[in-house]
Amino acid sequence: MLLGAVLALSTSHPVIPAVARADWQGHEIRQGDGNGGWVTRPAQRKVLRHPDCEHTMPFGLAQMDNGEIAIVVSREKAAPGGGRLFEPNIAFSKDGGATWSPFQAIPGTRGRPQFLHWLGGGNLSFVTEALGGGKQQRFFSGDYGRTWKESIDHPGSSDGKGFGIEGNGWVDRGEKGTPKAILEIGYHLDAGKSHPQGDFTGIFRRSVDGGKTWIDEVSPPQWKFTVEHNGKKWLRGVSEGAIVRAANGDLVAALRTDMPPKYFEGPHDDSLEGTAISISKDNGKTWSDLKFLFEAGRHHANLQRLPNGDLVCTLVVRDDIQAGKLSKGELTSHRRGCDALVSHDHGQTWSLDRRYELDSFEFLRKDGYWVDGVCGHIGAVVLDDGHVLSVYGNYPVGAVLVKWKPDATAEQANFFVSPLGKDENAGTFDAPFLTLERARDAVQALKARSPDKPITVLIRGGTYRLEQSVVFSGRDSGTAGSPITYKAYPGETPVFSGGRVVSDWKPHRDQIVAAQLPQIENHYYRFRELFLNGQRQIRARYPNRDPQDPRFGGWAFIGATLPADDAAPIRFTGEKGVFPRQWAKPDQGEIFIIPGLAWNSHLIPIRDYNPQTGEITVSRRPNQVWDRLMKGNRFYVENLLEELDQPGEWCFDTQTRILYFWPPQGTLDGAEVTIPVIDRLIELRATTHEPVRHLHFSGLTFTQTLSVFPWIHPLNPDYLECNRPNSGGFAFYLENTENCVIDGCRFDQVGGDAIRLHGASTRNRITRNEIVGAGAQGICFADLEFWPYHYPAVWRGNEAKLQSVSSRLPWAVGNVVENNQIHDCGVIDNFGAAIHFHGQNTDGNVVAHNHIHDQPHHAIYFSMGFGQNIIEYNDIHDLCYVMADAGGVYCNRWSILTDDPVLNKSQIIRYNRIRNVMGVVPHAVATDDPAGTPSQDRIRRPYFTWGIYFDNSPRRVQVYGNLCVGNVWGGVFLGGGYAEPEDCLVENNIFVDSSVYQYDASMNANSRGNVFQRNIISFSRPDASLLRCTSREGIKKLDDNLYFLQGGGALKVSGFEDGSFEKWRAAGFDRNSVVADPLFVDPTRGDYNLKPESPAWKLGFKPIPFEKIGIKKVE
Structure with a gap:
C-alpha cells in the first residue's frame, strides 16, 4: 500500500504570517x-x-x-x-x-x-x-x-x-x-x-x-x-x-x-x-x-x-x-x-x-x-x-x-599533490604525492589502463620550489573526450616557483648583509632578480630609483659617444662627467639603457671604466643601426657594490659568489629571500608528428624564473633583432601543442615571458589568467629559430620570396587568448608586449576580451609573419611609458600571400578600446613633434605613438568599430618606413584627442585601394591636424566621416598641399563628410555612446558595443 x-x-x-527576525x-x-x-x-x-x-x-x-x-x-x-x-x-x-x-x-x-x-x-x-x-x-x-x-x-x-x-x-x-x-x-x-x-x-x-x-x-x-x-x-x-x-x-x-x-x-x-x-x-x-x-x-x-x-x-x-x-x-x-x-x-x-x-x-x-x-x-x-x-x-x-555547502572535491580527482605529500604515496586525498612529476607519471599509468577516462589531478595549496622544469611530452596527452587536467584544489593556492631560498646571511657593513652562495652550475648565477617575501627588490643602481617618479625619474644621460665619428660606438661618457663613487669592480656592472630613438631597451655588461674621464666602455653594441648609442640616451648602472646605498637594494659578485642585500626593514628576521635558479617552470614539449594534446592547467600560480635578457645570437653576438623575442625565463613553454588549456592561473613576476608557445600551436586556449610583473612578455607565439628576413625587397613583387619565407615558419591556428588581465610587464625587457605573435603563419587566432594596461611598450604585437587573426573587444590603456614609435595594437612586417587560400587574408581589428598610448624619447632627438613636453629637460613625452599602428606592411587589414582616445600621432596609422598599404579598410571607428594627427596615412605612390569611411574624429588641440596623407594615389575612398574640432577652428590636412581642408575636399575627398559635434553621451566620464540626435547616424555609423569590451563574465 x-x-x-x-x-x-x-x-x-x-500563507506564512509576516515575521520580523x-x-x-x-x-x-x-x-x-x-x-x-x-x-x-x-x-x-x-x-x-x-x-x-x-x-x-x-x-x-x-x-x-x-x-x-x-x-x-x-x-x-x-x-x-x-x-x-x-x-x-x-x-x-x-x-x-x-x-x-x-x-x-x-x-x-x-x-x-x-x-x-x-x-x-x-x-x-x-x-x-x-x-x-x-x-x-x-x-x-x-x-x-x-x-x-x-x-x-x-x-x-x-x-x-x-x-x-x-x-x-x-x-x-x-x-x-x-x-x-x-x-x-x-x-x-x-x-x-x-x-x-x-x-x-x-x-x-x-x-x-x-x-x-x-x-x-x-x-x-x-x-x-x-x-x-x-x-x-x-x-x-x-x-x-x-x-x-x-x-x-x-x-x-x-x-x-x-x-x-x-x-x-x-x-x-x-x-x-x-x-x-x-x-x-x-x-x-x-x-x-x-x-x-x-x-x-x-x-x-x-x-x-x-x-x-x-x-x-x-x-x-x-x-x-x-x-x-x-x-x-x-x-x-x-x-x-x-x-x-x-x-x-x-x-x-x-x-x-x-x-x-x-x-x-x-x-x-x-x-x-x-x-x-x-x-x-x-x-x-x-x-x-x-x-x-x-x-x-x-x-x-x-x-x-x-x-x-560541503566540498565535493575529493571524489573529483584521480590524484592529489601536496607540499606535505611524498612521492612514494599512492596519490590519494589522504596520501598525496609531493611532486607534479610523480603525478604526471601516475597519470601515464592510469591512462594506459583506462584510456577513455578523463583524469584530474588536484594540487593542494602551498609553494612548490622547482629545481628543474616539469616536462610533459606527447605521451602525456589526453583526448577530446578524456582530457587530463591539473588544477588547484578548490579554495587553495598552489604556487610553482623557480626561486631558491638564500639563508646564512652575515653582517657586511652598516645595514648591508651578505651571503656566500654555494658552488653550483654557472647559469644559476646569471640571475638579475632577488625577491623578499615574494616581492622583487631593486638591483643596486646609479642613479637611484626615484620612488616619487619611478618611470621618468632616476635616469642618467649620455653626454657624448666616443669617438665622435663612430656610427656604432661602445664608449660614452655621462652628462655629468665622472660618476660620484669609485667602482672597484666595474666589470661586475651592467648598463640598462634605452638607446637610439627609444625603439628598444638593452642590458649590456660594462667592459671598462675610466674614473678620471668618466668614460664607460660596454662589452658590445646594442644592436642594429637604429639602436646605436646617442647623446641624450637614458641609462642607469646596475649591480655595483658601491651603488648599494638604499634599503631594498642588492647586488651580486659573480667572481666571489657573494650576494649583498640591504633589507628594507633593517633585518631579515622572519623574512624569506629567494633568487631564481631555473628559466622554465612547466614545459609541454613534443614534435609536430606527436604534439602534446588536451592537457589542461587551471587555478595555479607561477613565479620567479631566470631572466635571460638580452638574447644573444650564437653566430652573431653583435646582432640583436629588436622584433625577436627572448628565449627563456618562461613560466609555461609550449612546443607543438594542440587543444591545451591554461585557464584561471596567475603569473607573478616571472623573469621572461609568462607563456611562450613555440613551433606549431593549434586550438590552444589561454583564458582568464592574470599576468603581472613579467620580465618580458605576457603571452608570446614565436619561432625561436626564425632568422629575420630583411625588407623592403622581399615585400612587394616577390611572391616567390615570401612563399619561401613562409614555408619555413610554423603554424598557429585557431588559438584563443581571451579574458586575461595583463599589466605591468616588460620589467626587464622593456620591449616586451603583453601579447606577441612573431615569425608565424597564422589563421583564425582570436585575441579577445583582454584587459591590458600599464605596459612600457605595445599591448598587442604582430611581427614578421603571415595570415589573419581577430583582435576584438580588448580594453587597452596606459602604454608606452618607456618606448616610442609604437602602438596599442602594432603590426610590423606582417603580410599576406596573395595566392595562398589561407594566408591571403589579413588582420581584423575591431571593437577595441585603446586609450593613452604615450611614447617617450630623448629630448635631444624629439625635434619634430610639437605635442611632446619635456621631463627634467631630458625626456620628451608624449611622442610618436598611435592607437593602432600598421608599420611597413599593411595589406587587406580591417579596422572597424574601435575607440582610440588620447594618443599622439593618431588613432590609426597605415604606412611605415616602406609604406605601401593596399586594400585596407578603416571604418566605423571613433578617434578622440590625439595630439598631432587624428588619422595617419603615410603612403607612397605604390599604395592603392585603401578606404577610410564612416569614422568619427573629435579633437581639442587647435594646432593638431585632422589627418596626414602623403600620397593621394593610395586612397580609394575617404568620405562619409564626421569631424569635430572642439572650440572651433579650421581643419588641417598635413602632407597635402597647403593643408587646407577646402582644397582637400575639392580634390575629391570628404565631400560627403560632416563637420559637427558628434554628441557623445558623456565623454568627460568616458562614455562615447552617441545620443539619438547625433549626426553620425545619418552617415550610416553603427553603434559600437562598448558594454562587451573588456573582460567578460564567465559562469
Missing part, C-alpha cells in the same frame, strides 16, 4: 585539510529561540514542495507544579532558513517531537506523546503543518519491548517524489539492565502504509559488539540512529553506540556515547559490522544525501573526544558544537581528517566536572542549491542553524 492511499494529499499553499549572520566553518591543518569556508548562521522557555531543542527539519521548510522543536522549562515541561512547537521558513514564523504549539501533544517527515503535498507527520495519554503517536497534518487533526498509535517493537525514538528516519520515494515507505531506527533496553552498563538493542523497520503497520523489523546482531576493559568483557550495543538511502541503493545507518566501559569509573553521563556506521545491501534485512567514526562524545547523527550522491553525516559534539585520542579523564578540548562528515562512496568510508566543524563553543563547568553534554539533538535538510541546512540544540542559546 502506498502512503498516498492513507492520507488525502493537500495542494493548498497557506534577523537574517543570516556571516559565519565561517572549518574543514580539515587532510594534512592535519584546517581551511575555512564561508557559511551562514542564526539562532532560533522560543521567547518563553529555558531551552529550545530542535528535533527535525523538513523541506516541502510549497517552498517552505518546517522545523519542530521542544519548548522546555520547569513546570509550575514541579518536573519539566516538554512542548512540541513548529515554525516555518520560506527563504531557505533566513527568517522564520513565530513558533506555534502543536495542540494535543507533549514531549519531544521526533521523526518529522514530509510525505508529499501538504502532508507532514511526526511522532511524540499524546497529551494526557502518555502514549507515542504519529501526528498528521494535511495543510503543510498549520493544523494537526489526525493521529495514530506509533507502536513499539514486535516483541513488546518498546521502541525508543530519536534520530532521523528516511522516506523512500518514487520517480515523481511519491512516498513509498518510511524507514526508521529505534531501540530498547532489556529488563534488568540500566544505563550506562547495560547494552541497548537497536531496531530497524519499515512502513508502507503511512506508519500504521510496520514490516521487516530486525535487530541486527552486527549492532552488538564486545569491549574488554580491566580484564572484563562488556557487551555493548546501539540506541538511536539515522538512516538514508544511498545513491547506489544501499541503506546506510549512523548509530549511537553505547558508552565505552573505560568511562564507567569516572564522571560520566550519556554524552560519552559514540557513533558508528552500518550498511545494508538488501533493503534492511541484513547489516554490516559496525565501522566506528567516534568512540565517544559525538552522536545524535543525521544523514542526508546530496544531489551528487555524496552522503553527509551531521553530529552533535557533546564532548570533544576523537577516536584514539582519549585516555581516562582526558579531553581533546572543551569544545562543544556541531560537526559533519562527508562520504563519497555511499557510506563505505568517511574522511575524518576532512571533518567539518560547523559550529563551536567552549564549555567548562565551574565545578570542573568535564562531562556535560550541554548540547544535543539535530536535524538537517539538503536545499535545492546544494547547501545543507543543519540545526542542533545548544542548551545555553537555543536552536542553532548553519547553512553551509
